[in-house]
Amino acid sequence: MSDNSACAETPKFSWPTIAFLVLTPPLALAGISYWFYAGMFNWATLVLFLVMWTAVGISTTAGYHRLFTHRAYEASWPVRLFFLCFGAASWEHSAWRWTMDHHKHHRYVDTERDPYNIKQGFWHAHLGWLFKEREYDHASPLGVEYGKDALVRFQHKFYYPIAIAFAFLLPTCIAALWGDAFGGFILAGLGVVVINHHFTFSINSFCHWLGRQPYSDKHSARDSHFLAFFNYGEGYHNYHHEFPNDYRNGIRWYHWDPTKWLIRILHSLKLVKNLKSVSAELIVKRKIAMQQKRMQNIVVNKIPSFAAMAEQMSNLAAEHALSAARRWSELKKEYAALKFQKTAAMRAQVQEVRERMKSARREFELLFERYANLNKGFLKMAAA
Numbered sequence: 001m002s003d004n005s006a007c008a009e010t011p012k013f014s015w016p017t018i019a020f021l022v023l024t025p026p027l028a029l030a031g032i033s034y035w036f037y038a039g040m041f042n043w044a045t046l047v048l049f050l051v052m053w054t055a056v057g058i059s060t061t062a063g064y065h066r067l068f069t070h071r072a073y074e075a076s077w078p079v080r081l082f083f084l085c086f087g088a089a090s091w092e093h094s095a096w097r098w099t100m101d102h103h104k105h106h107r108y109v110d111t112e113r114d115p116y117n118i119k120q121g122f123w124h125a126h127l128g129w130l131f132k133e134r135e136y137d138h139a140s141p142l143g144v145e146y147g148k149d150a151l152v153r154f155q156h157k158f159y160y161p162i163a164i165a166f167a168f169l170l171p172t173c174i175a176a177l178w179g180d181a182f183g184g185f186i187l188a189g190l191g192v193v194v195i196n197h198h199f200t201f202s203i204n205s206f207c208h209w210l211g212r213q214p215y216s217d218k219h220s221a222r223d224s225h226f227l228a229f230f231n232y233g234e235g236y237h238n239y240h241h242e243f244p245n246d247y248r249n250g251i252r253w254y255h256w257d258p259t260k261w262l263i264r265i266l267h268s269l270k271l272v273k274n275l276k277s278v279s280a281e282l283i284v285k286r287k288i289a290m291q292q293k294r295m296q297n298i299v300v301n302k303i304p305s306f307a308a309m310a311e312q313m314s315n316l317a318a319e320h321a322l323s324a325a326r327r328w329s330e331l332k333k334e335y336a337a338l339k340f341q342k343t344a345a346m347r348a349q350v351q352e353v354r355e356r357m358k359s360a361r362r363e364f365e366l367l368f369e370r371y372a373n374l375n376k377g378f379l380k381m382a383a384a
């Protein structure tokens, strides 16, 4: 996919979009306050709000983002249909449009061609970019590629009826079952649209502005545990820009990434397949390269006489950590290929590979810690 003119901004303002983005937050706030203070509060409606919020939010991250744009896994049609229906309820336009914009964001990040270029300012990246009308060439190579799925084309064609039905009619009708149609509309409908808008928009604004850059500083994307908590794991954005086809954004087990957990659950239910993930070795390589660059820049500037020796020692420690990561990665692959063997003879072999994999991981962690501590020591010396 190489076409870069498939979607672009036009000079015309999109007044319906501006009105929607400007008016929905105060309307939702006023309506929810009225619902609450007029004594209409209902626990069932609150639960419905949480369910709708999750369904809509995760359809944007697991569906629009990781599935339809980055093809980080393959999904069966019921899963795709669910993501397209509830993704439409996010009021972020059709998946076909969304994917083309997001593809362009990755390809031209931080440049004028990036639709949500952070260099044009925080508010432009957050929502200002939506204020101008955009044009899409769905017949371009990029458009054709992203429109291959008949369900995606269907959702694009009937976007507004689907969005109205799933964002507003559905929660209103469900809450009407317990006599709170107004609460269903205002809290689980409009409230979800507004909250979800700003949490999703935060990926383009805050996640290119606040946080750490452990994998690369060649672009503005940043990792933040705090932001990941609010946007279903998309806060590990520095990682994501380095490895966009990985179905995970938070790679450690304790990283808050509900989108990754949902994809894993769907995988165990055999509803999705071919999950793509980057090897531990490649991740470590990128992380070490970034640390080396940072350390060398500081040490060369502060203690130039020591820079050559620091570089040599650091390179050696990095090489040890990397070769341990390589061994761990190979054993992981070996174990993944063997683990479903059921025969008694194979079971012993599987167990043995598992143990070797575990000890390779421990060895890597130890060597990586040594490497990181060595670098920290050099940085301290440079700061002294």
Ligand SMILES: [Zn+2]
Pocket: 105, 203, 204, 208, 221, 237, 241
């Ligand atoms: Zn980004």
Ligand SMILES: [Zn+2]
Pocket: 065, 069, 070, 102, 106, 240, 244
């Ligand atoms: Zn992305």
